[in-house]
Amino acid sequence: MSDAMYRDQILDHYKHPHNQGHLDKPDARFSDNNPLCGDEIEVFLKIGKDAKGKAIIADVKFKGQGCAISTASASMLTDEIKGLTLDQIKALTRDDVFKMLGVPISPARVKCALLSLKAIKAAVYAYLGQKLNEKVE
Amino acid sequence: MAKQKPSNASFNVEKIRADFPILKRRFGKNKLAYLDNAASAQKPQAVIDALADFYANHYSNVHRSVSTLAMEATDAFESARETVAQHVGAQTEEIVFTRNTSESINLVAYAWGNANVKAGDAIVITEMDHHSNLVPWQQLALLKKAELHYIPVEDAGEQNGQLDADFEFPENTKLFAFPHVSNVLGTVNDIKGWSQKAKFEAPGTTVVVDGAAGAPHFQLDLPASGADFYAFSGHKMCGPMGSGVLWGKKEILQEMPPFLFGGSMISKVEKEKTTWADLPAKFEAGTPNAADAVGLAAAINYLNKIGLKKIHDHEIKLADYACEELAKINGVTLYGPNGNASYATGKNGKDHVAKKPNVEKAQNRVGIVAFNLDGVHAHDLGSILDQDAIAIRSGHHCAQALMERLNVAATARASFYLYNTQEEVDRLVQGVKRVKKIFS
Numbered sequence: 001m002s003d004a005m006y007r008d009q010i011l012d013h014y015k016h017p018h019n020q021g022h023l024d025k026p027d028a029r030f031s032d033n034n035p036l037c038g039d040e041i042e043v044f045l046k047i048g049k050d051a052k053g054k055a056i057i058a059d060v061k062f063k064g065q066g067c068a069i070s071t072a073s074a075s076m077l078t079d080e081i082k083g084l085t086l087d088q089i090k091a092l093t094r095d096d097v098f099k100m101l102g103v104p105i106s107p108a109r110v111k112c113a114l115l116s117l118k119a120i121k122a123a124v125y126a127y128l129g130q131k132l133n134e135k136v137e
Numbered sequence: 138m139a140k141q142k143p144s145n146a147s148f149n150v151e152k153i154r155a156d157f158p159i160l161k162r163r164f165g166k167n168k169l170a171y172l173d174n175a176a177s178a179q180k181p182q183a184v185i186d187a188l189a190d191f192y193a194n195h196y197s198n199v200h201r202s203v204s205t206l207a208m209e210a211t212d213a214f215e216s217a218r219e220t221v222a223q224h225v226g227a228q229t230e231e232i233v234f235t236r237n238t239s240e241s242i243n244l245v246a247y248a249w250g251n252a253n254v255k256a257g258d259a260i261v262i263t264e265m266d267h268h269s270n271l272v273p274w275q276q277l278a279l280l281k282k283a284e285l286h287y288i289p290v291e292d293a294g295e296q297n298g299q300l301d302a303d304f305e306f307p308e309n310t311k312l313f314a315f316p317h318v319s320n321v322l323g324t325v326n327d328i329k330g331w332s333q334k335a336k337f338e339a340p341g342t343t344v345v346v347d348g349a350a351g352a353p354h355f356q357l358d359l360p361a362s363g364a365d366f367y368a369f370s371g372h373k374m375c376g377p378m379g380s381g382v383l384w385g386k387k388e389i390l391q392e393m394p395p396f397l398f399g400g401s402m403i404s405k406v407e408k409e410k411t412t413w414a415d416l417p418a419k420f421e422a423g424t425p426n427a428a429d430a431v432g433l434a435a436a437i438n439y440l441n442k443i444g445l446k447k448i449h450d451h452e453i454k455l456a457d458y459a460c461e462e463l464a465k466i467n468g469v470t471l472y473g474p475n476g477n478a479s480y481a482t483g484k485n486g487k488d489h490v491a492k493k494p495n496v497e498k499a500q501n502r503v504g505i506v507a508f509n510l511d512g513v514h515a516h517d518l519g520s521i522l523d524q525d526a527i528a529i530r531s532g533h534h535c536a537q538a539l540m541e542r543l544n545v546a547a548t549a550r551a552s553f554y555l556y557n558t559q560e561e562v563d564r565l566v567q568g569v570k571r572v573k574k575i576f577s
């Protein structure tokens with residue numbers, strides 16, 4: 001199962017992650033860590049408006065060092081969420097992330113795969129003046 | 138005290154393996170290579186049988202009833218305490234059963250620490266401490282407004298992975314806590330030397346040793362060790378989960394107030410006040426893990442029959458071999474004194490000088506090898522090795538202060554014990570090479 005986890009797509013995103021870096025004056029930022037391995041991630045969001053005036057993710061970057069699974073997940077997820085409304089972000093589930101990764105995630109690595117989703121959601125909730133109140137992992 | 142009986146039979150790893158049912162397990166087509174002994178050790182049939190026998194034939198609560206059964210259970214529990222006491226050279230009353238090392242250390246922090254540490258006192262710990270021997274002291278220091286000092290870990294040269302011997306204890310040091318063995322680096326600290334130094338430079342210092350990673354490997358004579366407290370966990374030495382020990386000097390334990398209140402720890406309860414039970418019951422509130430204590434005694438007997446010295450020699454041979462082979466892989470960094478200081482480059486250096494393992498150093502380390510592969514996170518390394526049924530640990534090993542010192546977020550760690558084989562080391566090395574290929 002583990003080898004299947006390390007398909008080329010995952011390794012490519014790990015070696016050349018998209019949206020890595022930081023944003024000056026972000027509208028929201030959140031850092032989180034995986035207590036199992038000490039990996040850290042910080043996400044930065046710029047919030048904009050779509051044609052209908054709904055709040056959307058205008059830009060996103062992430063910082064931090066992690067394993068292949070958490071890095072690839074952050075890289076792909078940050079690509080995915082650009083242009084999504086905040087409501088759409090709130091509605092994202094773990095299964096959406098698993099589907100996006102497209103590889104079988106072994107139970108021991110679920111936390112790694114979901115770290116970026118958790119941080120992104122927490123940043124959105126923080127922006128809305130709310131607390132992330134659901135169990136993402 | 139009962140020294141381990143020197144056995145003439147030579148160390149026979151195949152015979153030992155036959156004692157551990159779990160080693161027969163297959164994961165897919167692979168045999169289990171269990172190289173995560175520093176996290177917890179597997180159980181021999183003798184320990185599993187002792188637990189089953191206690192539950193099947195002698196089970197009752199202890200210390201409470203007059204029935205024959207209750208007597209048998211109590212005897213089994215108390216004789217387990219004697220076995221532990223003899224094993225570490227202590228008096229029986231000095232052995233307090235707990236759940237694990239963490240609870241033993243918390244007991245000292247709450248009971249001794251709360252009564253003895255004041256604002257302005259200093260607590261000294263080390264950069265190589267496990268969170269179990271760090272967080273309790275950090276929190277005590279915060280609570281009491283005491284100073285907290287860390288002895289640095291050397292990260293280069295001959296002293297790589299050792300505590301900084303030039304550290305000077307502040308005069309106001311009240312408590313010094315350090316690990317007998319680092320669970321990441323495998324470094325063995327000289328308990329006597331460090332205790333004497335602490336007590337010389339700061340007279341009156343009380344010394345607490347975290348023995349979780351030491352007790353599985355060394356014959357101990359705790360009263361002569363220089364320490365005042367020594368904590369360890371049964372599960373890391375082939376005993377059951379839930380069997381922990383705190384040894385403390387009798388005079389100190391007698392003076393120390395209790396930690397947990399309740400049944401069994403009292404001598405007399407009146408509506409307004411309570412007098413405490415004698416040692417060690419004073420520190421064992423409530424129904425104890427008696428079965429696990431019985432299992433721990435079985436584990437100690439099992440290990441002593443083989444001989445801790447022989448086990449240590451065996452695991453060091455494996456660690457040396459592992460270091461030698463891993464060092465040949467370009468991009469591997471080894472941490473700490475293991476294998477040979479010359480293998481270990483501390484930071485992410487790549488100068489792997491292959492020297493012959495230095496046998497004289499054998500006493501100064503245990504069979505723990507922490508390493509990293511350039512460009513690969515330890516978690517990914519662990520996941521891919523798991524595919525071949527090679528169980529290692531990857532992460533910060535509950536030692537984030539040390540990770541910070543080593544300037545890494547995580548490492549992989551292979552740790553060896555009595556039942557591991559050279560063939561398993563070969564599988565580990567092949568596995569690491571495979572990881573390198575996947576990530577190249």
Ligand SMILES: Cc1ncc(COP(=O)(O)O)c(C=O)c1O
Pocket residue numbers: 175176237238239240267269270316318319320347348349350370535
């Ligand atoms: C050096 C050291 N100290 C403390 C502990 C904590 O032991 P336990 O989890 O049994 O309380 C461990 C093991 O994880 C350890 O290796």
